Amino acid sequence: MSRPGKAEAGITRASGHLHRLLTEAWRLQPLYVSLYAILLSFLIGGVLISMIGVNPLTAYWALLRGMVGNGERLAGSLARSVPFIGSALALALPFRAGLFNIGAEGQLLAGGLTAAYVGALSWMSDVPGIVAIPLILIAGTMGGAAWGGIPGVLRTKTGAHEVISTIMLNSVVLFAARWMVGSRDPVVLRDTDSTVPRTDPIADTAVLPELVDSQPVLHTGLFALLGLCVVVAFMLNRTNFGFEIATVGLNPHAAHYAGMNVNRVIVLAMAAAGAFAGLAAASEVSGTNGHLQPGTFFLMGFDGIAIALLARTKPVAIIAAALLWGSMLSGAPLMQQEADMSIDVVRIIQALVLLFVAADAIVRYLFQVREQGQQGQSPFQAASVEGAV
Amino acid sequence: MTTLEHASSLAHAPQRVRLDRGTITSLLFGLLGVALIAGVAPAIDSTTRRFNLERPPDPAGIGFHPPTWIIAISVFYLITAILGFSPHAARRWAGLSRVLSALGLVPLALVLSLALSDNAGTNVTNLFSQSLVLATPLALGATTGLWSERSGIINIGIEGTMLASAGVGYMTYAVVGEASATGWLWFSILISVLAGGLVAALHAVLSIRFGVNQIVSGVVINLFALGLTGFLRSEVIFRTGNTSGVSTSDVGLPLLSSIPVVGEQLFRGGPIYWMMYLVVFGTWLVMFRTPWGLRVRSCGENPHAAETLGINVLRVRYQSVILGGLIAGLAGAWFSMESQGGFEDNMTNAAGFIALAALIFGKWTPWGAFGGALLFGFSRALGTRLQFLGVEVSGFEIPSEFFQSLPFVVTLIVVAGAVGRSVGPAAAGAPFQKSR
Numbered sequence: 031m032s033r034p035g036k037a038e039a040g041i042t043r044a045s046g047h048l049h050r051l052l053t054e055a056w057r058l059q060p061l062y063v064s065l066y067a068i069l070l071s072f073l074i075g076g077v078l079i080s081m082i083g084v085n086p087l088t089a090y091w092a093l094l095r096g097m098v099g100n101g102e103r104l105a106g107s108l109a110r111s112v113p114f115i116g117s118a119l120a121l122a123l124p125f126r127a128g129l130f131n132i133g134a135e136g137q138l139l140a141g142g143l144t145a146a147y148v149g150a151l152s153w154m155s156d157v158p159g160i161v162a163i164p165l166i167l168i169a170g171t172m173g174g175a176a177w178g179g180i181p182g183v184l185r186t187k188t189g190a191h192e193v194i195s196t197i198m199l200n201s202v203v204l205f206a207a208r209w210m211v212g213s214r215d216p217v218v219l220r221d222t223d224s225t226v227p228r229t230d231p232i233a234d235t236a237v238l239p240e241l242v243d244s245q246p247v248l249h250t251g252l253f254a255l256l257g258l259c260v261v262v263a264f265m266l267n268r269t270n271f272g273f274e275i276a277t278v279g280l281n282p283h284a285a286h287y288a289g290m291n292v293n294r295v296i297v298l299a300m301a302a303a304g305a306f307a308g309l310a311a312a313s314e315v316s317g318t319n320g321h322l323q324p325g326t327f328f329l330m331g332f333d334g335i336a337i338a339l340l341a342r343t344k345p346v347a348i349i350a351a352a353l354l355w356g357s358m359l360s361g362a363p364l365m366q367q368e369a370d371m372s373i374d375v376v377r378i379i380q381a382l383v384l385l386f387v388a389a390d391a392i393v394r395y396l397f398q399v400r401e402q403g404q405q406g407q408s409p410f411q412a413a414s415v416e417g418a419v
Numbered sequence: 420m421t422t423l424e425h426a427s428s429l430a431h432a433p434q435r436v437r438l439d440r441g442t443i444t445s446l447l448f449g450l451l452g453v454a455l456i457a458g459v460a461p462a463i464d465s466t467t468r469r470f471n472l473e474r475p476p477d478p479a480g481i482g483f484h485p486p487t488w489i490i491a492i493s494v495f496y497l498i499t500a501i502l503g504f505s506p507h508a509a510r511r512w513a514g515l516s517r518v519l520s521a522l523g524l525v526p527l528a529l530v531l532s533l534a535l536s537d538n539a540g541t542n543v544t545n546l547f548s549q550s551l552v553l554a555t556p557l558a559l560g561a562t563t564g565l566w567s568e569r570s571g572i573i574n575i576g577i578e579g580t581m582l583a584s585a586g587v588g589y590m591t592y593a594v595v596g597e598a599s600a601t602g603w604l605w606f607s608i609l610i611s612v613l614a615g616g617l618v619a620a621l622h623a624v625l626s627i628r629f630g631v632n633q634i635v636s637g638v639v640i641n642l643f644a645l646g647l648t649g650f651l652r653s654e655v656i657f658r659t660g661n662t663s664g665v666s667t668s669d670v671g672l673p674l675l676s677s678i679p680v681v682g683e684q685l686f687r688g689g690p691i692y693w694m695m696y697l698v699v700f701g702t703w704l705v706m707f708r709t710p711w712g713l714r715v716r717s718c719g720e721n722p723h724a725a726e727t728l729g730i731n732v733l734r735v736r737y738q739s740v741i742l743g744g745l746i747a748g749l750a751g752a753w754f755s756m757e758s759q760g761g762f763e764d765n766m767t768n769a770a771g772f773i774a775l776a777a778l779i780f781g782k783w784t785p786w787g788a789f790g791g792a793l794l795f796g797f798s799r800a801l802g803t804r805l806q807f808l809g810v811e812v813s814g815f816e817i818p819s820e821f822f823q824s825l826p827f828v829v830t831l832i833v834v835a836g837a838v839g840r841s842v843g844p845a846a847a848g849a850p851f852q853k854s855r
Contacts, residue, residue, distance in 0.1 A: 082654050130634050190835040193575060193634065194779070197772045198831040205824035213818060332645070335638055372653035377646030385639045391629040 064340060066397045067386035068354070075379040084369050092368040093376070096361025103361070105244035108252065109318065111356025113138070113327075115255040116310020117334025118352055119262055120178070120303040122343040124192075126266060127299040128279040133181060133196025134307045135331030136203040137174040139324070141308025143207055144173025145315045146322035147219060149232030162235040163316065167254065170312020171305045177203060178304015182297035192300065200331065207324040221321065229322045238317035251313030256349065258309060263345040275299055307334075333359075336384040355380065445503020445513060448520045452496030459531070460489045468533045469540030473680050478542065485534035492527050496520055528801065536808040544684045546804055552688060554789075554796025555695045556581065556758075556767070559750035560774025561781065561788035562702050566743030567619075569706065569783060570736045571719040571846040573633040576622050576640030577747055578771025583640075584615035584751030586648030586656075589664075589762040592755075593656045598664025604756060608667075608691070611752035612745050618644070619744020623737050630850040641771075649764050656762060666760035667691065689757040691749060698746055703785040715739045719844035722851045732851055747771075769827075776830040783843055791833070798829040 076086035098104045120134040148154070148169035154162050180199060184190040210218040212227035219229045242248040266272040277285040278295045286292050315322050337355050341347035358380065362373040386393050463485050471480035499520045502513040533541060560577045567574035588611025596603025618640060625636040656662060667689045671677075676686035706712035714735050717725040722732045750770075755762045773795050780794065781787025802822035810817045 078650075132638075184831075184835050188835045190831075191779075194772060194776055194834050195831060197769060198776075198827045198834070201769060201827040202824050202831070205820040205827075209818045209820035212820075216815075329645075332638075332642055336642060339635060339638075372650050374646055374649035374653060378643070378650055381639065381643035381646045384642060385625075388635045388639050389625050389629045389631050391631075 062397075063390045063393050064342075064351075064387055066393045067340075067383055067390075070386050070393065070396070071379045071382035074382055075375060078378065079369075079371065079375060082371065084371050089365050089369040089371060089375070093358070093361045093365040096364030097357040098361075099364070102242070102244045103364075105242035105248040106246060107357030107360040108353070109242075109244060109246045109248040109356075110360040111352045112252050112255050113310040113314050113330060114333055114337055114352040114356050115259060115348060116306045116308075116313075117327075117330050118337035118341065118348045119258065119306040119334075119345060120331075121335050121338040122341070122345060122348060123262060123266070123275070123306070124299045124303045125338065125343045126279045127275040127295060128282065129182075129185070129296060129299060130193050131178070131181075131196055131300065131303045132193055132331065132335065133178065133199055134303070134334045135327055135329070136196065136200035137178045137304040137307035138311040138327040138330055139200075139203050139207050140177035140304070140311075141170040141174030142311035142315050142322045142326065143203075143210065143219070143229075144308070145170030145312035146229040146232065149236040149316060150219075150230040150321075151233075154233035154236050157235060159235045159237075162233060163238060166232065166236045166316050167309060167312045170308045170315065172308065174308020174311060175301045175305035178307065179297055179301035182300030185300075186293035186296050204324065207322075211322065211324050219322075227324065231321050232316060236316055237320060238313060240317070246318050249313070249317030251310075251317040254313055255310060258306060259345045259349055262306070266345065271295075271298070307331075333380075336380060339384055340387050342387075441513065441517065442503050444517055445500050448496040448517070449500020449503070452493040452500065455489055455493040455496070455527075460486045460493065463489065463531075463534050466539075468530075468538075470529070471540045471542045472544045473684065474542060474545070478540075479680050480540060483530070485530050488526065488530045489534075492523050492530075495523060525797070525801075528805075532805050532808055532810045535810045535812060537811075538808050541804065541808060544681045546800055548684050548688070549800040549803075550793060550797035552692055552796070553799045554792040555692050556750040556753050556770045557774045557777050557792035557795050558695050558699055558789050559746050559753070560771050561777040561792050562698055562785065563619075563743040563747040563750070564775050564778040565702060565706070565783060565785060565788055566715070566746070567622075567740045568778070568847045569719045569844055570715045570739035571722060571732075571844060571849070571851065572623065572626055572736055572740050573637070573848045574619075574622060574740070574743065575634055575637035575772070575775065576618070576644075577637075577774055578767055578769065579637075579641035579644030580615050580618045580622075580744055580747040581751040581754065581771055582648055582765065582767045583618050583644035584611040584748035585755040585766060586644075586651050586751075586762050587611065587614040588748075588752050589755035590651050590655050592664060593659045593661040596664075597659075598661035598760065600665035600668070604665070604667065608749075608752040608756055611756070612748035615748020615751055616741050616745040619741050619747065620737075622744070623740040626850070627733055627736055627740075630852075633848055633850075645765065648762070652762055652764060663759075663761040664756075667757045689753075691753045691757045694749065695753075698749070699785050699789050702746075706785065711735075716844075718851075719846055722846050723854070726854065733853065736851070773826060773830055776834050779843070780833050794833070795826050795830060798826045802826065 072090070076090070079086040079089050096103060097107050117134040117138060120137060121131050124131040145166050149162075149166045154165070157165075177199065181190070181192045181195040184195050185192050208227070211220055211229055213220060214222065221228050221230045238249045238251050240247050240249050241252070266275065274285065274290050274295050277288065277290060278292050278299075282292050285295070311327065314326065319326065333355060337351045338348060340355075341351040358376050362376040365371065365375070366373045465484060465486050467482050467484055469480045469482045471478040473479055495516075499513070499516040502516050505513070529541070529543070529546075560581060563577050563580065564574055588607045591610040592598055592604060592607035596607060622633075622636055622640055625631045625639070626633045631639075669687050670690055670693060671683070671687040672693075676682050678686070706715060714725065714730050715738075717728075718730065718732045718735045718739075725735075726732050751767075754766050754770075774792065777791030777795055778788045780791030781789065802825040805817075806819040806822040
């Protein structure tokens with residue numbers, strides 16, 4: 031009697047979970063504001079384009095075809111978006127804890143360096159892919175986590191504001207990478223057969239399997255980062271650690287009073303952020319390039335900030351925002367080619383999107399969107415950032 | 420118990436040395452001293468080197484013997500360590516000795532790197548004036564931050580403000596002045612300054628009127644400036660064909676620049692460089708010696724109290740942030756029209772963030788911030804100089820990337836609190852709403 035009953039209950043519970051997951055996934059809260067922000071940005075961008083004597087519709091049509099014009103371009107756009115998921119998550123998680131991580135670029139590079147180092151180890155070609163691929167991904171994750179943890183430790187031990195320390199660490203790791211990858215005497219990581227500075231190619235066994243031979247290649251790193259989004263969403267919404275992060279972000283004093291170890295949360299949040307960036311970097315090294323160049327991740331950290339803010343730091347919404355961002359960058363060259371204009375137009379539109387998303391009051395005023403009741407203040411207005419920079 | 424007995428009983432009590440920031444710093448200096456005496460001084464090349472005071476040929480200068488100098492500095496470091504661990508009476512001296520030790524790092528670095536390179540001497544006057552010149556955008560940027568943060572608005576968009584005004588200013592110069600030095604150069608510098616004010620006004624509107632998180636607003640500005648200037652460079656500046664132009668010419672201070680040996684190097688510089696001193700001095704004068712300056716500071720410390728006194732907090736904040744933006748605009752002009760005549764993508768290269776660090780280093784005061792800017796200017800000038808000298812440690816040439824990263828490492832160390840905790844304006848970062 032009880033057996034079928036239990037099974038039934040199990041099924042209902044499972045479908046309940048599924049339903050919740052779906053509603054969670056599709057509840058992209060202030061969807062309207064983001065959509066209007068995008069619309070407004072393209073409008074202003076259009077004005078700018080027509081000012082230099084190009085028909086904005088021609089330019090946008092070329093941009094759109096560059097983004098999703100055919101299967102290969104679509105795959106290329108997807109591939110371009112993948113690392114942005116990691117760098118956006120690297121902002122989103124600490125942001126929930128009231129920390130502003132501008133160091134994703136450095137954390138990507140640190141993760142990329144460790145991944146490239148491990149991937150090119152001589153014994154890597156002797157082990158099967160099922161060992162080598164996890165190894166290179168873990169190496170990248172660890173490298174990123176270690177580099178990301180430093181500003182967390184500095185913040186808790188010395189009070190150094192993470193905004194400044196992460197920016198400085200970005201520069202430090204960039205110069206370190208330039209030396210390690212560029213130096214011929216002594217050779218550190220450089221591929222001595224190559225004329226451009228880059229690391230030794232990684233072992234064939236450590237290469238992530240390819241899905242579509244697009245430009246850039248779409249590879250299985252996509253699944254790793256999509257999975258990461260789901261994991262982070264679960265962690266933020268359903269675990270003790272996620273609750274601690276939210277509490278520390280809203281009120282560190284209350285968190286401390288409730289018996290939480292605020293310092294531990296800060297360090298872990300920063301290290302986790304570094305780990306996300308590191309994973310994204312490892313997937314790039316392993317799946318896209320097969321080696322590392324010091325300039326690979328240029329501006330990717332800044333893009334991550336914008337994407338995370340566009341998605342209102344919601345991990346699942348980050349997927350959509352990263353897709354928009356990556357595909358715009360991926361489509362820009364075709365626009366440049368056909369409409370003869372600088373790809374920087376895309377950068378301006380992106381900055382405008384971010385501007386209107388951050389200053390949602392402008393959009394709400396222009397389009398008369400009402401504030402959602404239960405949402406309260408938007409996360410960007412929370413005075414969670416402590417002390418002056 | 421008399422004081423003396425009390426003291427002696429304390430001395431006999433188990434010694435408890437508290438490992439605070441100061442003690443650790445002293446200890447590190449001591450360890451450095453030991454390492455230098457034991458490891459470096461005996462091994463170093465003992466040929467006489469020279470600190471030159473003017474350009475070759477045949478410069479006047481000071482000759483020195485590297486091991487002697489290194490040992491002298493190391494002995495001082497050992498004294499610092501001893502003072503750091505000695506009981507209460509010496510506390511004040513311990514602090515002083517730490518400051519002197521930190522200053523001693525400058526000659527130490529110079530002596531060490533000269534001894535490790537093949538060069539017999541280096542021009543120190545030029546190094547010093549280079550530091551001052553390179554400190555210009557940092558001091559101006561820090562002053563921008565000072566105005567903004569003292570009024571209660573965090574500004575991490577200084578970088579973007581400087582970049583945008585550098586780009587807009589140079590664009591004006593390239594389009595209307597064809598990048599040749601006429602009156603248009605000064606007109607373009609003025610446009611730069613105004614552009615800086617405009618960008619800062621955007622920051623002010625976002626963070627004051629719309630209550631956007633001030634750090635987010637700063638990031639928006641940085642991102643926007645990057646896109647805008649990239650667009651202007653490729654669509655406007657590049658199409659005019661005037662990608663490089665004549666920059667401002669150096670001005671020598673009367674009388675001072677004719678001092679023999681050092682005058683020509685120390686008292687000659689670009690007009691924006693000289694304006695930097697005026698701006699820093701003016702900032703100090705206005706902020707600390709006028710009623711309006713007092714109002715600005717009170718808005719940053721306790722806006723509600725300021726409001727009670729009848730101060731229009733929002734208006735003061737707008738004024739202060741925009742004034743800061745004008746200063747950042749001047750810094751932008753320095754990049755594209757004084758330091759080099761031309762605009763490159765991302766040419767400010769994190770100077771805005773280093774300026775913020777200088778502000779923290781200077782504990783939110785004009786002269787302190789200037790000192791911080793000088794420190795970072797010096798570490799950049801030193802980095803370039805050492806790169807040029809070609810320093811070798813036992814056959815291994817120290818890579819140029821190491822020296823290039825020097826300013827960033829120094830910033831990190833400074834912000835991580837080698838100078839002690841620095842507390843900013845109390846109300847910075849919190850949006851203010853008028854009471855009704």
